[in-house]
Amino acid sequence: xxxxxxxxxxxxxxxxxxxxxxxxxxxxxxxxxxxxxxxxxxxxxxxxxxxxxxxxxxxxxxxxxxxxxxxxxxxxxxxxxxxxxxxxxxxxxxxxxxxxxxxxxxxxxxxxxxxxxxxxxxxxxxxxxxxxxxxxxxxxxxxxxxxxxxxxxxxxxxxxxxxxxxxxxxxxxxxxxxxxxxxxxxxxxxxxxxxxxxxxxxxxxxxxxxxxxxxxxxxxxxxxxxxxxxxxxxxxxxxxxxxxxxxxxxxxxxxxxxxxxxxxxxxxxxxxxxxxxxxxxxxxxxxxxxxxxxxxxxxxxxxxxxxxxxxxxxxxxxxxxxxxxxx
Numbered sequence: 001x002x003x004x005x006x007x008x009x010x011x012x013x014x015x016x017x018x019x020x021x022x023x024x025x026x027x028x029x030x031x032x033x034x035x036x037x038x039x040x041x042x043x044x045x046x047x048x049x050x051x052x053x054x055x056x057x058x059x060x061x062x063x064x065x066x067x068x069x070x071x072x073x074x075x076x077x078x079x080x081x082x083x084x085x086x087x088x089x090x091x092x093x094x095x096x097x098x099x100x101x102x103x104x105x106x107x108x109x110x111x112x113x114x115x116x117x118x119x120x121x122x123x124x125x126x127x128x129x130x131x132x133x134x135x136x137x138x139x140x141x142x143x144x145x146x147x148x149x150x151x152x153x154x155x156x157x158x159x160x161x162x163x164x165x166x167x168x169x170x171x172x173x174x175x176x177x178x179x180x181x182x183x184x185x186x187x188x189x190x191x192x193x194x195x196x197x198x199x200x201x202x203x204x205x206x207x208x209x210x211x212x213x214x215x216x217x218x219x220x221x222x223x224x225x226x227x228x229x230x231x232x233x234x235x236x237x238x239x240x241x242x243x244x245x246x247x248x249x250x251x252x253x254x255x256x257x258x259x260x261x262x263x264x265x266x267x268x269x270x271x272x273x274x275x276x277x278x279x280x281x282x283x284x285x286x287x288x289x290x291x292x293x294x295x296x297x298x299x300x301x302x303x304x305x306x307x308x309x310x311x312x313x314x315x316x317x318x319x320x321x322x323x324x325x326x327x
Contacts, residue, residue, distance in 0.1 A: 008070035111192055133206065138298045223308075278292065
């Protein structure tokens, strides 16, 4: 067996149906599928069983332990030479495994990841969120580009590893709050080669409204600080930019209550930045609604992530002081 596809799912039966359908349409078919139901109340066993004649598929139900440990659960039961993980809210283009297999056949890959895109059927908000999470004008753009300012670390919405990587690293060390980045960092530290396969992309739905998008990005910001207990060297100036953006935006807003001219001067860089986002999104999406909402999405992305970084940093600081005082 060439590939084992591991899909943890939690209360998302409709999404898993769409992902499994896209797996049925693959041009390269030497793979099995393991669906790991992570303690869901809305279970997808009936949906999974409907694909028994179309896919080499297995269904497992387990107690809720989070996506990281659910992926480990799948890794331990997989038969493939390579272990591939997707989020349940992704779907694949038909060429995905054909591209990956061709690359692997040329040799020299231990772990890979691919970018994500917005499907034409996505709502305007989903397309705007996808833009925010993939554009080089936002911090999301560093994750799926060969021109990234930092080493490429695959993320678990679209990631594959060799069996040796799993055997040597033991898989996910934590189950939530930055579990995929922590795993990727250890893969790199262990000396394995990670690559970005730009043609091995997925359609990634992400969140369907800005409120849930804010909560997700706030959690991502907290996770970045949470990772410091495992990899303290991983925090750099790039990760602090959203917090700086948020603080500057708040100061600019407060300035309008004091002096209008001074406030307008402070706001000018923001207006120029938002205009650049709007123009870039309009050029890429050819949709003025998506362009306008992309400005909102990027602002939410940076603000929520920055707030998460600040919150978790403050919490860690007080915990450290409390521990020192008690000692």
